[in-house]
Amino acid sequence: MGLCFSSSSSPSPNPPNYSGSTSNVGFSATTSSFGKSQFSEIASGSIDSEGSLPFCSPDGQILERPNLKEFSFGDLKSAAKSFKGDTLLGEGGFGRVYKGWLDEKNLTPAKPGSGMVVAIKKLNPESTQGFQEWKSEVNFLGRLSHPNLVKLLGYCWDEDELLLVYEFMPKGSLENHLFRRNPNIEPLSWNTRLKIAIGAARGLAFLHSSEKVIYRDFKASNILLDGNYNAKISDFGLAKLGPSGGQSHVTTRVMGTYGYAAPEYIATGHLYVKSDVYGFGVVLLEILTGMRALDTRRPTGQQNLVEWTKPCLSSKKKLKTIMDGKIEGQYSPKAALQAAQLTLKCLEHDPKQRPSMKEVLEGLEAIETIHEKTKESKTRNSHHNSHQHPRQRVVRV
Structure with missing residues (x-):
C-alpha cells in the first residue's frame, strides 16, 4: 500500500469530537474476511491475533474481558434521532459522529435532552479506515480503563452497520x-x-x-x-x-x-x-x-x-x-x-x-x-x- 499519511496542512475535516485519522488505512468492512463469530470471541474475552494485554498501572486497569454493551442498530438509531443533521457532531476518515442519548442505568435509548449524552461513531461503508480499525478500537478500548483514555461504552455490528458508542466529551478536541x-x-x-x-x-x-x-x-x-x-x-x-x-x-x-x-x-x-x-x-x-x-x-x-x-x-x-x-x-x-x-x-x-x-x-x-x-x-x-x-x-x- 506504500506510505499512507493524512495531512494537517489545512483545517482538518475531522469531527470536533472523537475524530478519526484521515485517509490513512486501506481496509473496509466489505473487504475483511474476519467473521462475526471470531469477533464474538474477542468481545467475550478471548485473546486474538494481536495478543493479550497483561500489564497494569496504579492509575488504570486492564480488564480480563471487554466490559462493553452490544447495541442493536435500531437502538442507536433511536438514541441519535435517526442520525438527523441536528445531531451530527462532525465527520472524519472513519465516518460520521452523532450525538445520542441513553438511559444511564441500562443504556437503552432515551429522549433527547434526558439521560446521558453519548457520541456515536458510524462507519461509512466506503471508509478507507474500515473494519480492522473498528475491531482494534473495540479490542483496546474495551479492555483498557484509565482516567485519561476516552471510555468506550459499547459497539454495534448489525449486518453492514458498524458503530461505536463513547462517553461524550463536551469540550471537543x-x-x-x-x-x-x-x-x-x-x-x-x-x-x-x-x-x-x-x-x-x-x-x-x-x-x-x-x-x-x-x-x-x-x-x-x-x-x-x-x-x-x-x-x-x-x-x-x-x-x-x-x-x-x-x-x-x-x-x-x-x-x-x-x-x-x-x-x-x-x-x-x-x-x-x-x-x-x-x-x-x-x-x-x-x-x-x-x-x-x-x-x-x-x-x-x-x-x-x-x-x-x-x-x-x-x-x-x-x-x-x-x-x-x-x-x-x-x-x-x-x-x-x-x-x-x-x-x-x-x-x-x-x-x-x-x-x-x-x-x-x-x-x-x-x-x-x-x-x-x-x-x-x-x-x-x-x-x-x-x-x-x-x-x-x-x-x-
Whole structure:
C-alpha cells in the first residue's frame, strides 16, 4: 500500500469530537474476511491475533474481558434521532459522529435532552479506515480503563452497520481549541494547556507500561476534553501491541499523520514505543506555539513546525519569538524554557535518546510546580505590599 499519511496542512475535516485519522488505512468492512463469530470471541474475552494485554498501572486497569454493551442498530438509531443533521457532531476518515442519548442505568435509548449524552461513531461503508480499525478500537478500548483514555461504552455490528458508542466529551478536541475553528472558543490559558499536556502524558505513560501498547497516531485532534478540560486520548484504530521477547521494535506498514510521525518510522517502518514520544513532542510544540505541525499557508521554511522552530527551543530569547502570543504574561520564562527543552528531548532524531513517557510526565509535573511556586510568590508579595502602612503625611500648622 506504500506510505499512507493524512495531512494537517489545512483545517482538518475531522469531527470536533472523537475524530478519526484521515485517509490513512486501506481496509473496509466489505473487504475483511474476519467473521462475526471470531469477533464474538474477542468481545467475550478471548485473546486474538494481536495478543493479550497483561500489564497494569496504579492509575488504570486492564480488564480480563471487554466490559462493553452490544447495541442493536435500531437502538442507536433511536438514541441519535435517526442520525438527523441536528445531531451530527462532525465527520472524519472513519465516518460520521452523532450525538445520542441513553438511559444511564441500562443504556437503552432515551429522549433527547434526558439521560446521558453519548457520541456515536458510524462507519461509512466506503471508509478507507474500515473494519480492522473498528475491531482494534473495540479490542483496546474495551479492555483498557484509565482516567485519561476516552471510555468506550459499547459497539454495534448489525449486518453492514458498524458503530461505536463513547462517553461524550463536551469540550471537543485539543485541536479545536488550539487552532480555534470556532471563533467563539476562548484561547486556552497556560495553566489549562499544561493540565491538558499532563493528562495526555499520563494516558500515554499508562499505555506504554511494560512497553506493551504503541498508540501510533498521537496528535491534537485525538486528545479530547471533558467539561473540566481533563484530557483523554481517543481513537485506537492504529494502536499496536509493542515489541516482545527482547525485540526493540515492531515492523509494520507505515500509517499515521504527516507532521506527527517519528522519522525512524517513516524511513523504515520500525515502530518503537518512543515513536509515540516523538508525536507527543510535536503536540507539546503546538501547545507552546499555538501553531499547527504542518501548514502550507505559512511562508516557505516555516511550513513544517518542527524543522522551523527546533533551533529556537534551547534559547530563552529565541523561544519568546515563537511562543503563542495569546498566553503572553501567563507563564514564567523559566517554566516556558523547561517546557521547550523537554519538547526538544522528545523530538530527538534517535529514538533511544528520547525520554520515556514516564520521564516526560515527571518533567511536566515539575514545570507545573515551578508555575505554582511563582504564582504563590507573586501572591505573597502582593499581599505583603497591600498591608504595608502608608507613609504618614506631615501637616504643618
